[in-house]
Amino acid sequence: xxxxxxxxxxxxxxxxxxxxxxxxxxxxxxxxxxxxxxxxxxxxxxxxxxxxxxxxxxxxxxxxxxxxxxxxxxxxxxxxxxxxxxxxxxxxxxxxxxxxxxxxxxxxxxxxxxxxxxxxxxxxxxxxxxxxxxxxxxxxxxxxxxxxxxxxxxxxxxxxxxxxxxxxxxxxxxxxxxxxxxxxxxxxxxxxxxxxxxxxxxxxxxxxxxxxxxxxxxxxxxxxxxxxxxxxxxxxxxxxxxxxxxxxxxxxxxxxxxxxxxxxxxxxxxxxxxxxxxxxxxxxxxxxxxxxxxxxxxxxxxxxxxxxxxxxxxxxxxxxxxxxxxxxxxxxxxxxxxxxxxxxxxxxxxxxxxxxxxxxxxxxxxxxxxxxxxxxxxxxxxxxxxxxxxxxxxxxxxxxxxxxxxxxxxxxxxxxxxxxxxxxxxxxxxxxxxxxxxxxxxxxxxxxxxxxxxxxxxxxxxxxxxxxxxxxxxxxxxxxxxxxxxxxxxxxxxxxxxxxxxxxxxxxxxxxxxxxxxxxxxxxxxxxxxxxxxxxxxxxxxxxxxxxxxxxxxxxxxxxxxxxxxxxxxxxxxxxxxxxxxxxxxxxxxxxxxxxxxxxxxxxxx
Amino acid sequence: xxxxxxxxxxxxxxxxxxxxxxxxxxxxxxxxxxxxxxxxxxxxxxxxxxxxxxxxxxxxxxxxxxxxxxxxxxxxxxxxxxxxxxxxxxx
Numbered sequence: 001x002x003x004x005x006x007x008x009x010x011x012x013x014x015x016x017x018x019x020x021x022x023x024x025x026x027x028x029x030x031x032x033x034x035x036x037x038x039x040x041x042x043x044x045x046x047x048x049x050x051x052x053x054x055x056x057x058x059x060x061x062x063x064x065x066x067x068x069x070x071x072x073x074x075x076x077x078x079x080x081x082x083x084x085x086x087x088x089x090x091x092x093x094x095x096x097x098x099x100x101x102x103x104x105x106x107x108x109x110x111x112x113x114x115x116x117x118x119x120x121x122x123x124x125x126x127x128x129x130x131x132x133x134x135x136x137x138x139x140x141x142x143x144x145x146x147x148x149x150x151x152x153x154x155x156x157x158x159x160x161x162x163x164x165x166x167x168x169x170x171x172x173x174x175x176x177x178x179x180x181x182x183x184x185x186x187x188x189x190x191x192x193x194x195x196x197x198x199x200x201x202x203x204x205x206x207x208x209x210x211x212x213x214x215x216x217x218x219x220x221x222x223x224x225x226x227x228x229x230x231x232x233x234x235x236x237x238x239x240x241x242x243x244x245x246x247x248x249x250x251x252x253x254x255x256x257x258x259x260x261x262x263x264x265x266x267x268x269x270x271x272x273x274x275x276x277x278x279x280x281x282x283x284x285x286x287x288x289x290x291x292x293x294x295x296x297x298x299x300x301x302x303x304x305x306x307x308x309x310x311x312x313x314x315x316x317x318x319x320x321x322x323x324x325x326x327x328x329x330x331x332x333x334x335x336x337x338x339x340x341x342x343x344x345x346x347x348x349x350x351x352x353x354x355x356x357x358x359x360x361x362x363x364x365x366x367x368x369x370x371x372x373x374x375x376x377x378x379x380x381x382x383x384x385x386x387x388x389x390x391x392x393x394x395x396x397x398x399x400x401x402x403x404x405x406x407x408x409x410x411x412x413x414x415x416x417x418x419x420x421x422x423x424x425x426x427x428x429x430x431x432x433x434x435x436x437x438x439x440x441x442x443x444x445x446x447x448x449x450x451x452x453x454x455x456x457x458x459x460x461x462x463x464x465x466x467x468x469x470x471x472x473x474x475x476x477x478x479x480x481x482x483x484x485x486x487x488x489x490x491x492x493x494x495x496x497x498x499x500x501x502x503x504x505x506x507x508x509x510x511x512x513x514x515x516x517x518x519x520x521x522x523x524x525x526x527x528x529x530x531x532x533x534x535x536x537x538x539x540x541x542x543x544x545x546x547x548x549x550x551x552x553x554x555x556x557x558x559x560x561x562x563x564x565x566x567x568x569x570x571x572x573x574x575x576x577x578x579x580x581x582x583x584x585x586x587x588x589x590x591x592x593x594x595x596x597x598x599x600x601x602x603x604x605x606x
Numbered sequence: 607x608x609x610x611x612x613x614x615x616x617x618x619x620x621x622x623x624x625x626x627x628x629x630x631x632x633x634x635x636x637x638x639x640x641x642x643x644x645x646x647x648x649x650x651x652x653x654x655x656x657x658x659x660x661x662x663x664x665x666x667x668x669x670x671x672x673x674x675x676x677x678x679x680x681x682x683x684x685x686x687x688x689x690x691x692x693x694x695x696x697x
Contacts, residue, residue, distance in 0.1 A: 256612040256625055260695040267669050269693060278662050278693040346696070478694045482616060482662050483651050501619065513696055515615045518623035 001074070001123050002033065003529055009537040012036035017044070017123040020148050022137065024225050025064065025129035029148050031122070039533065039541035040507060040548075044073040044123065046106040046468065047507035047545045049089035052126070053104040054552055061093035061102040061217070062187065062224040068127040070117075070178070070230065073509020077118030078528035079239045081249040082511035084317050086114030086178070086197065088218035091556075093191040094380065094430050095216055095468075096449040099557035103448065104549070105216035106468055110511055111197035112318040116176040116232035121146040131226040138172070141234040153228040157185060160373040161196035162208035168231060169203055175233035176203075178213075181375015184223035186422020191429045192380035192451070193219030196372075200318050201325075207340040208369065209327065211317055214377035215469040216450065245527045248520060253321025257515020261324040263314045271314075271326045272346035273303050282481055282578040286355040286454050288406050289390035290383075290445050290566075294576035300359050301349065310361070311337040312344075317511075324513050328365055341365040342372070350454035351382025356389060357406025367409075367416060374420025379469075383451035384431040385415050387444050400438070401426065442567035448558070453477070457565045458574055461583050461591055462495045464563040467503075467549030472512065474499040486582035491591055496598040500546040504538070507545060547603050554603075563592060609637045609682045614691030617652075621645045629688075634667050635659075635678040637688055652690070664693050 007014035016033040023029075040047030049069040058066045068090045075083035085108045092105035120141040125148070127137075136153040139146060156164050161181035168177045177198045184193035195218055196210040213219075222228075241249070252258060254266075262268025279285045280299070283292045299305055303326075306312065311331045314323035326345070330338030342365040352371060353364035371378045389406045392399040401424060404411035418424040426434055431451050435444030445452040447463045453470045455477040457463055462476030471477045476499040480486070504521060505512045516524065518535055525533050553562075565583065573581035611627045618625045629644070631637030638659070642649040654660055665672040666689040667680055682688070 256689050256691060257615050257618075259614060259689065259691050260693075267666070269664060269691070272696045275694050275696075281661065478616075478692070481694055482660070482692055484654075485650065498619070517615070517618055517625050 001529075003531060007531055009039045009042070009531070009533045009541075012038050012042050015042045015531070017041070017048075018121060018146070019124040019126060020122055020146070022125060022127045022148065022150070023129050024127055024131040024135065024150070024227060027150060029150070031146065038544070039537055040545050042074060042531065043507035043541060044071055044076070044509060045085070045087040045108065045507040046089055046503075046549075047541065048124070049087065049106060050104055050545065050548050050552060053089060053091065054548065054555070056091070058091040059101055061091045061221060064129040064225070066091045066102075066221065068218070068221050068225060068227070069124060070127070071124035072114055072118045073507055074531075075524055075528050076509030077115040077237070078509075079241055079245055079249075080510060080524045080528050081252040082110070082320055082322070082514040083509050083524075083528065084110040084112065084114050084320070085505070085509045085511060086117055086213070087506070088195055088213045088222070090218060090221040092216040092218075092449075093187075093220050094449055096432070097553070097557035098559070098562050101556040103556045103558070104552045105218070106506065107195070107213040107215040107218045108506055109195065109197045109211045109213035110317040111176070111199040111211035113176040113178050113197040113232060114509065115318065116234050119234035119237045120232050125230070127225055127227060130224065134226050134228050136168075136229040136231060137227065138231045139233065156228050158182065161210060161375040162202070162373055164229060165196065165198045165202065165210065166206065168229060172231050172233050174235060175231050177229055177231055179229040180219040180222050181373060181420070183375040183420045183422070183428070184219035185228070186428075187220040187223035189422040189425035189428045190376065190419065191217045191220050192377040192384075193217060193223060194375055194377045195219045195222060196375055201315055205340070208373060209315070209325070209340070209343065210372065212372070212377070214379065217377075219375055242527055244523055248523050248527065249321070251520065252514045252516065255515065257517065258322045258513055259515075261322050261513045263323060270303055271324055273326055273344050273349060275346045276302050276350075279481065283576050284456055284459060284481055284579065286350055286456060288357050289355065289386035289443060290452070290456055291574060292456070292576050298354050298359055301353060301361055301364065303344075306361055310341070313337060320511070322513060342368040344368070347454050348378035348382070351379055351386070355382060355386050355454065356412055358409055358412065360409070363409045367413060370413065370416050371420070374416070376420050379453050380430060380451040381416065381419065383445045384427050384434065385412060387431045387435060388415065388427060390443055391438060391440065442571060445566055447565060448553070448562055456577070457569050458577060458581060458583065459579055461491055461565065461588055462499050463565060464592075465495050465499065465550070465595065467546065467553070468506070473503060473506065475502040480579050484579070486580050488587070488591060488594070492594045492598065495595050501542060503546055504542050507542075543602075544606065547599065547606055550599065551603050551606060564588070607632060607682045607684045607686075609686045609688050611637060611641055612687060612689040614689070614695070616692040616695065617648060617690055620647050620651065631682055633678065633682055634665065634672065634680050634688055637682055638665075638678075638690070662693055664691050665689070666691075
């Protein structure tokens with residue numbers, strides 16, 4: 001990225017980003033410097049990629065012309081702690097309108113791949129068309145700038161996500177990797193394939209500790225292009241820490257913003273896994289396909305109850321002091337660290353255990369690990385399988401797939417395996433399609449085609465306005481538990497004024513767990529790039545990017561009927577929840593009208 | 607006495623991203639009551655309608671966790687830190 005002296009948010013053309021266009025069919029590769037058009041372009045991530053996607057006419061996510069955009073944020077690869085994220089954007093095979101058109105989507109991941117990518121001297125790769133043979137893209141820094149080469153990748157086929165990364169490490173030193181697993185190779189039957197991103201810990205330890213760009217099937221799009229891996233090979237580049245940057249990083253690693261994700265011995269609360277306890281107090285932990293039973297039998301999976309049964313180690317992506325990865329190892333007889341099992345985060349843990357009726361932590365670890373190795377999004381995979389189990393409990397005489405039911409670990413593992421290998425398209429194409437096919441969509445936990453994360457739709461009427469997955473792109477998913485407010489005005493404001501603010505870090509390249517406040521964000525941008533941006537300009541850019549996401553949905557055929565919740569919320573409220581069942585059809589209809597009343601004029605004025 | 611109050615992201619976002627504030631009070635509870643009097647938009651999040659502290663929040667007094675309201679009556683010395691964070695965050 002080139003930033004000329006005097007560049008500011010009001011003169012984005014003074015910032016040029018380096019894009020590489022790759023035609024996978026013809027093998028054409030060209031680099032270009034592109035002047036930014038607005039602050040969203042400068043910030044990067046989906047703020048930039050969605051503007052490009054808006055110019056495309058795509059009716060099939062697996063059509064060769066669907067561009068796969070891989071880009072970074074302004075802070076990616078900088079010395080701002082957690083500036084690690086890379087973004088994969090495309091029209092999604094999973095997020096579809098009721099008209100059947102694919103919607104624009106992005107998925108972000110950390111690890112070290114994003115830094116190496118940036119350090120090669122490039123800001124964005126745009127892959128178009130489809131290679132006739134499996135290939136990998138080798139991105140390198142060179143004396144005269146970055147280079148990119150397409151190389152055969154036949155030898156990687158059939159390897160799981162971790163095996164691919166370790167195989168590539170032997171071939172390419174000083175590099176990091178983005179790969180698909182077997183699920184991505186079988187994209188036609190697995191629409192929720194993820195992209196695995198290597199971490200330094202993974203390459204050093206040899207353990208399967210990838211990070212993931214999981215949501216929306218970006219790994220499936222990558223597979224559809226016969227693009228098996230991207231290698232970013234560059235020397236590490238560290239700048240000199242200014243006093244302001246040092247203070248900023250100290251606040252990120254030790255301040256109040258990231259405290260939730262730090263270890264208890266470091267004054268934290270122990271990570272997202274610790275969401276279990278407070279949610280269970282309100283019976284809001286998804287169980288048996290998002291239907292809490294108000295039983296107290298799920299405590300076996302609480303972190304405090306596993307401290308003496310496993311070796312739990314807090315680890316990190318790269319140069320991050322938060323150490324949010326809660327990695328589970330076996331506990332040796334002498335109390336030392338044994339074999340690596342899996343990483344326990346709230347989402348994959350819940351959706352691949354409690355929500356499937358599995359309460360044994362060892363079984364949970366096996367399911368999480370296998371889903372990762374096959375290269376699937378644990379949220380989509382888990383929420384689709386929970387539908388299958390629910391369906392089977394309702395139709396014991398005519399069950400789906402292998403007839404698995406809640407708690408049947410062996411059969412659930414078989415479902416995971418068959419799905420990830422591409423042998424179970426019924427499941428692999430996501431819960432919306434499956435439920436429509438079975439003509440029982442009411443308890444399919446999806447909104448706009450994307451499976452729900454591990455927060456009940458009964459508590460979040462904001463889900464339909466999330467533009468890239470239910471929780472990370474619309475921060476309304478915990479508000480009921482936190483604030484307990486069920487008034488109409490409150491929820492309209494929560495959606496139109498608060499929830500979308502989390503999108504900032506889907507552009508900048510910083511991690512959402514860093515707890516970067518608005519002021520800190522300005523400091524980070526200034527210190528990392530020299531760019532002067534004020535708060536008003538930054539907030540306006542975030543809002544424009546959000547609105548653009550909604551406009552793009554309309555472009556792909558989203559209509560009033562797409563903006564809704566699973567019918568079960570309205571038709572069969574769960575009396576077990578300790579929160580109020582306030583989302584009646586009348587409430588939701590009125591709220592939706594009021595939300596659009598606020599947003600639509602701004603969408604039209606974009 | 608003035609304590610330094612540190613607010614986690616969920617609370618800070620409600621008052622424009624302010625994470626650290628100096629608030630007067632003789633006890634932890636008094637500091638928090640004064641905080642919600644100064645920033646009234648925090649009151650519904652800090653306190654339940656019954657007057658108890660929101661059980662979803664975790665309060666640290668000089669890095670010691672105050673659980674289920676026990677310790678809210680602890681005396682505050684000048685320079686003490688009271689951190690208020692949500693026990694629910696992230697995904």
